[in-house]
Amino acid sequence: MLKKLFKWGLKKSLWVYHAGASACNNCDIEILDLLTPRHDIERFGIVLVGSPRHADVLLVTGVANRQVAPRLKRLYEQVPQPKLVIAVGSCACSAHLFRDSYNYVSPIDEIIPVDIYLPGCPPKPEAMIDAVVKALGKIQ
Amino acid sequence: MMAMIFNFLIFPGFLFAAGAGLLATWLDRKVTARLQYRVGPPWFQPLADLAKLLGKEIIVPEGVSRSVFLGAPLFGLAGVTLVSAIIFSPAPFVGDLIVVIYLLMLPPLAVIFGGSASRNPLSAIGASREMKLVLAYELPFILALFTVVLKTHSIMIGEIVRYQNLSGLMIGSLSGLFAFAAALLAVQAKLGAVPFDLPEAEQELAAGPLLEYSGAPLAVFRLTRAMLYFVLPAFLAVIFMGGGLDPWFMLKYLIVLTLIILIKNTNPRLRIDHALRLFWGPVSGLAALAFILAWLGK
Numbered sequence: 001m002l003k004k005l006f007k008w009g010l011k012k013s014l015w016v017y018h019a020g021a022s023a024c025n026n027c028d029i030e031i032l033d034l035l036t037p038r039h040d041i042e043r044f045g046i047v048l049v050g051s052p053r054h055a056d057v058l059l060v061t062g063v064a065n066r067q068v069a070p071r072l073k074r075l076y077e078q079v080p081q082p083k084l085v086i087a088v089g090s091c092a093c094s095a096h097l098f099r100d101s102y103n104y105v106s107p108i109d110e111i112i113p114v115d116i117y118l119p120g121c122p123p124k125p126e127a128m129i130d131a132v133v134k135a136l137g138k139i140q
Numbered sequence: 141m142m143a144m145i146f147n148f149l150i151f152p153g154f155l156f157a158a159g160a161g162l163l164a165t166w167l168d169r170k171v172t173a174r175l176q177y178r179v180g181p182p183w184f185q186p187l188a189d190l191a192k193l194l195g196k197e198i199i200v201p202e203g204v205s206r207s208v209f210l211g212a213p214l215f216g217l218a219g220v221t222l223v224s225a226i227i228f229s230p231a232p233f234v235g236d237l238i239v240v241i242y243l244l245m246l247p248p249l250a251v252i253f254g255g256s257a258s259r260n261p262l263s264a265i266g267a268s269r270e271m272k273l274v275l276a277y278e279l280p281f282i283l284a285l286f287t288v289v290l291k292t293h294s295i296m297i298g299e300i301v302r303y304q305n306l307s308g309l310m311i312g313s314l315s316g317l318f319a320f321a322a323a324l325l326a327v328q329a330k331l332g333a334v335p336f337d338l339p340e341a342e343q344e345l346a347a348g349p350l351l352e353y354s355g356a357p358l359a360v361f362r363l364t365r366a367m368l369y370f371v372l373p374a375f376l377a378v379i380f381m382g383g384g385l386d387p388w389f390m391l392k393y394l395i396v397l398t399l400i401i402l403i404k405n406t407n408p409r410l411r412i413d414h415a416l417r418l419f420w421g422p423v424s425g426l427a428a429l430a431f432i433l434a435w436l437g438k
Binding site for chain 1 (some may be wrong): 179194207352354
């Protein structure tokens with residue numbers, strides 16, 4: 001019964017922490033688009049929070065380079081269980097055109113477990129909403 | 141004894157204030173969304189947030205004092221529950237108003253304790269700002285309340301309500317109106333609503349004093365904040381517009397709440413020194429003016 005209530009709460013109120021792993025800001029701007037009147041993601045109870053301790057979802061954009069990789073790992077450990085990770089953009093999914101770069105370490109899913117991959121450069125806001133819906137399906 | 145427990149835990153106390161407060165925070169979020177041409181969250185949103193937070197993992201940072209870190213939220217919740225029980229208490233007891241002023245200090249105190257115990261520089265800055273803000277708004281708040289005391293010759297909430305039933309509402313007189321304006325701004329700061337949300341200042345301090353909190357303690361802090369959204373405007377409505385739990389009272393409460401939400405949505409955040417100067421200067425001046433007018437019998 002309590003577990004059911006918690007699951008309902010989790011589905012109706014996902015709090016997202018946006019971890020910008022040295023992204024080029026293109027994905028970041030598209031993410032902010034979700035908060036504007038056109039998409040208004042607060043309808044579904046999704047809000048951006050400022051602290052990883054409050055978050056349910058870690059939204060990763062960008063490529064993990066040598067500076068970012070250990071910090072990303074720490075950030076993931078700071079999010080309380082249960083947690084989801086969504087990799088937004090081609091960079092986060094596959095390092096895109098930076099894969100031969102001198103400071104590139106490894107794909108993000110080799111640093112932290114990724115639940116949802118969302119390719120695109122940048123992905124459309126509609127695609128992001130779709131990704132979140134799929135993430136909700138994963139909770140069950 | 142049973143009546144007292146019922147009083148504290150169910151009707152004017154915890155459960156009632158929590159329900160009304162959660163609805164009030166929903167109203168706040170919905171009106172804010174509508175003012176920004178958005179749709180806004182559904183009515184059960186604050187409840188869903190709370191249910192989710194209660195089920196999440198509780199992380200206690202390394203090296204903090206567990207008792208203070210986990211005890212602070214309960215401390216604040218107890219304070220706001222008692223205020224709600226006192227304001228609508230069927231049998232008013234002696235010394236009402238001063239007890240309410242003391243008890244309303246508990247939630248900010250809890251935030252300060254929790255923030256300082258978090259062992260995080262951003263939380264510490266948030267806690268220190270909260271402390272300065274308390275110093276700033278307490279003076280005009282108490283001055284405004286004592287204007288009412290001076291006019292009604294009583295510090296008991298029951299007596300203040302009776303006086304207003306017999307000889308007109310507080311807000312109808314010049315001094316009452318000024319005192320209400322000063323107290324409204326102080327309540328805005330007590331709620332941590334936007335022009336005075338510097339302790340939490342999302343863009344600078346991430347989440348301020350609550351930065352390190354997760355799971356159930358965070359839920360308790362949010363519930364305390366939600367209950368304050370009911371208790372503080374209701375307290376102003378009782379003191380300045382007469383009380384009694386009837387439909388008219390709910391209308392008065394909604395008017396005060398709407399004023400707070402509108403102030404919140406039409407103002408930018410102040411800097412901490414500006415907030416201090418605003419409260420100790422113009423707002424305290426306004427409250428002092430109201431006090432003098434009340435003394436002259438206006």
